[in-house]
Amino acid sequence: xxxxxxxxxxxxxxxxxxxxxxxxxxxxxxxxxxxxxxxxxxxxxxxxxxxxxxxxxxxxxxxxxxxxxxxxxxxxxxxxxxxxxxxxxxxxxxxxxxxxxxxxxxxxxxxxxxxxxxxxxxxxxxxxxxxxxxxxxxxxxxxxxxxxxxxxxxxxxxxxxxxxxxxxxxxxxxxxxxxxxxxxxxxxxxxxxxxxxxxxxxxxxxxx
Numbered sequence: 001x002x003x004x005x006x007x008x009x010x011x012x013x014x015x016x017x018x019x020x021x022x023x024x025x026x027x028x029x030x031x032x033x034x035x036x037x038x039x040x041x042x043x044x045x046x047x048x049x050x051x052x053x054x055x056x057x058x059x060x061x062x063x064x065x066x067x068x069x070x071x072x073x074x075x076x077x078x079x080x081x082x083x084x085x086x087x088x089x090x091x092x093x094x095x096x097x098x099x100x101x102x103x104x105x106x107x108x109x110x111x112x113x114x115x116x117x118x119x120x121x122x123x124x125x126x127x128x129x130x131x132x133x134x135x136x137x138x139x140x141x142x143x144x145x146x147x148x149x150x151x152x153x154x155x156x157x158x159x160x161x162x163x164x165x166x167x168x169x170x171x172x173x174x175x176x177x178x179x180x181x182x183x184x185x186x187x188x189x190x191x192x193x194x195x196x197x198x199x200x201x202x203x204x205x206x207x208x
Contacts, residue, residue, distance in 0.1 A: 003027040003074075004058040006048050008041050009034055010206045012067045012164050013055030017202045019071055019160045021194035023078040027057075029201055067164075068098055071157045082157045090152035097150040097158040105140075105165045108133040113172055130173070137175045137182070140166070144181035163189055167207035 003020065007013045007029050020027045032042050032054060046052035049065045056065045057073075064073050075083040084091040112133060115126040140162075143150065150158045166186060169175045176183045189195055199205055 001060045004030060006030050006032065006045060006054055006056040006058075007202055008032045008045070008054035009202075009204060011041075011054050014198065014202050014205050014207075015067060015160050015164055016055045016057065016070050016074070018163070018195050018198040019074055019082070019157060021197045021201070022160070022192075023074060023081055025074065025078060031203060066102075068102060068161060071098070071161055075157050082155065082160075085152055085154060085156065087152065094151035094156055094158045098161050101161045101165050105136050105162075106168075108136060109165055109168055109172060116172070133173065137169065137173075137179060141179040141181050144185050159185075159189065164207070171207055 003025060005013065005016055005020070005027055007017065009031065017027075017029065032045060034040060035042065041052055041054055043052060045054060045056065048058070049056045049063055051065060053065065055067055055070055056063060057070055059073075059077070064070050072083075075081065084094045108129070111129060112126060115122040115129060118125070147153060149155050150162055163186075166182060170182075170186065
């Protein structure tokens with residue numbers, strides 16, 4: 001049965017479409033637009049999941065929310081394709097970055113986004129907060145300097161998971177200066193045919 005992706009414009013759900021294309025799993029997209037005033041998801045999403053957030057997928061009666069959980073569900077459905085590598089250290093890195101993307105990296109990016117929208121005091125707060133976020137950007141740059149992909153020598157779902165915070169950081173924080181390995185990572189993923197197909201399926205996406 002075809003997987004239904006409840007896809008919100010300019011959101012984390014773009015990663016779900018990308019992984020589906022990489023895995024070759026059949027799916028259909030149900031698109032939602034943000035409220036133009038608040039930029040929040042529409043209330044219709046609460047009919048799919050109580051939190052009213054995207055991404056959410058439906059697969060033969062099963063509803064799965066949260067990007068990391070969805071990506072792992074899809075990897076399992078594809079019998080482990082693009083999942084944890086066989087090498088133990090690579091597998092540990094895979095699991096780390098699969099959770100690090102949302103658990104540690106996205107929170108400071110969201111704070112920076114909020115502060116950037118607050119007049120005067122927001123700019124003052126952003127100036128003090130940015131050094132804390134820079135620690136994450138330097139960490140990611142150092143990791144990518146050691147290997148071609150986040151988990152090791154091969155592309156995995158961890159790279160898909162890390163794509164959105166990296167793209168958002170470039171747009172919101174301008175992090176590429178002095179970080180060539182992050183720039184190279186983004187260039188590589190944007191050139192992947194599955195990534196390009198996912199963009200067509202999802203519609204306008206501000207971070208590519």
